[in-house]
Amino acid sequence: MTLRVGIVGAGAAGVGAAYALRNADAEVTIVEKSRGVCGRAATRRKHDCYYDHGANYIKESDQRTESLIRDLGTDGVVDIEKPVWVFDESGEITEGDDGDSHKWTWTEGITQLAKRLLARTDAEVRRETRVESIVCDDSEATWSLIDTEGETHGPFDRLLLTPPAPQTAEILRATEWDGERLGDATAAVSDVSYRTIRTFVLHYPFREEYSWYGLVNVDKAHEVGWVSREECKDGHVPDGESLLIAQMSPEWSAERYDDPLAEAGDDAAALVAELLDDDRYADPDWVDDQGWRYALPNDGVDTDAVRATEDAGLFFAGDWVVGEGRVHHALWNGHEAAERIVGRAE
Numbered sequence: 001m002t003l004r005v006g007i008v009g010a011g012a013a014g015v016g017a018a019y020a021l022r023n024a025d026a027e028v029t030i031v032e033k034s035r036g037v038c039g040r041a042a043t044r045r046k047h048d049c050y051y052d053h054g055a056n057y058i059k060e061s062d063q064r065t066e067s068l069i070r071d072l073g074t075d076g077v078v079d080i081e082k083p084v085w086v087f088d089e090s091g092e093i094t095e096g097d098d099g100d101s102h103k104w105t106w107t108e109g110i111t112q113l114a115k116r117l118l119a120r121t122d123a124e125v126r127r128e129t130r131v132e133s134i135v136c137d138d139s140e141a142t143w144s145l146i147d148t149e150g151e152t153h154g155p156f157d158r159l160l161l162t163p164p165a166p167q168t169a170e171i172l173r174a175t176e177w178d179g180e181r182l183g184d185a186t187a188a189v190s191d192v193s194y195r196t197i198r199t200f201v202l203h204y205p206f207r208e209e210y211s212w213y214g215l216v217n218v219d220k221a222h223e224v225g226w227v228s229r230e231e232c233k234d235g236h237v238p239d240g241e242s243l244l245i246a247q248m249s250p251e252w253s254a255e256r257y258d259d260p261l262a263e264a265g266d267d268a269a270a271l272v273a274e275l276l277d278d279d280r281y282a283d284p285d286w287v288d289d290q291g292w293r294y295a296l297p298n299d300g301v302d303t304d305a306v307r308a309t310e311d312a313g314l315f316f317a318g319d320w321v322v323g324e325g326r327v328h329h330a331l332w333n334g335h336e337a338a339e340r341i342v343g344r345a346e
């Protein structure tokens with residue numbers, strides 16, 4: 001019998017699950033609130049530039065992510081060559097220990113990950129559809145999704161929830177089902193907190209050369225958490241121009257989350273100029289931004305509580321299930337959940 005699988009969220013975890021089911025006897029439907037796919041691994045295109053304004057790249061030291069990326073087609077794959085250096089509270093920049101690991105994206109941006117994975121599946125993606133609650137039909141052992149327009153999606157034999165923990169918890173709180181197991185799962189998911197990051201995209205009509213691609217604040221005491229140069233990714237920025245991605249610290253980001261772009265962007269650019277010791281960076285010719293309320297999980301969920309619903313057909317995946325905000329963790333976590341869904345793994 002063909003298994004009907006519903007997945008909430010088309011980020012790395014949801015798409016990784018759909019990909020893992022591509023050869024199974026399964027009909028997969030993904031319901032995604034945004035217009036695009038790939039979630040927090042996000043790309044925008046503006047003024048002839050591509051930029052990854054969420055996750056900067058995919059990194060993994062073992063071979064399986066690299067093999068997967070190559071299997072998806074080497075055309076347009078970018079392995080950022082320059083290293084990531086570090087800086088401290090005082091703004092002192094020093095060479096980091098970037099090791100030999102790869103830093104992957106694509107000329108058309110990191111969303112290629114989800115686009116290429118989905119292209120190898122028959123999964124249907126219902127975009128711009130926000131799930132509000134789920135309903136279990138115990139007599140049929142099926143699950144349905146109710147979106148914010150009141151439409152129903154399903155029924156599904158198996159359901160996989162992949163939004164960040166606070167958004168998954170919101171869905172669970174709006175759901176009625178087996179009191180104890182749902183209560184335990186909801187409490188466990190609600191316990192996972194996230195750091196907030198506001199990202200600024202700063203464009204300049206000039207280009208400087210540096211030995212680094214990115215700079216990360218290692219003592220977590222600077223107002224800038226991360227700065228990187230999109231021009232180090234082939235195909236992202238026209239020659240002679242530069243485009244900096246500045247991710248502000250969680251404290252700065254939470255405090256300035258709703259400030260107008262003009263004002264907050266000026267302040268962020270001034271901090272970047274000070275860090276790079278070059279006044280020209282205080283005056284970008286255009287800016288863009290994105291607030292990530294739920295950027296990176298602080299810890300992982302209590303696995304027993306979220307696994308306890310699996311025998312009823314309700315599964316969870318995402319970076320918060322692993323406990324670390326990384327694209328490859330989310331991807332493989334979704335992949336592994338799909339293997340349990342079709343009973344290929346414990």
Ligand SMILES: Cc1cc2nc3c(=O)[nH]c(=O)nc-3n(C[C@H](O)[C@H](O)[C@H](O)COP(=O)(O)OP(=O)(O)OC[C@H]3O[C@@H](n4cnc5c(N)ncnc54)[C@H](O)[C@@H]3O)c2cc1C
Pocket residue numbers: 008009010011012013014031032033034037038039040041053054055056057058059129130131132162163164167171197199247292294295296317318319320324325326327328330331
């Ligand atoms: C600023 C920033 C920088 C980062 N840098 C890196 C990096 O350099 N390298 C790295 O490996 N990782 C990085 N990360 C972390 C990485 O992006 C995440 O860990 C990973 O993308 C999480 O994937 P996911 O599938 O678990 O969740 P998500 O990508 O969040 O996917 C969940 C999906 O669910 C959808 N959704 C949410 N609620 C609903 C709903 N109610 N109904 C329907 N759909 C819903 C969302 O729209 C989203 O598409 C960064 C993250 C941020 C924010």
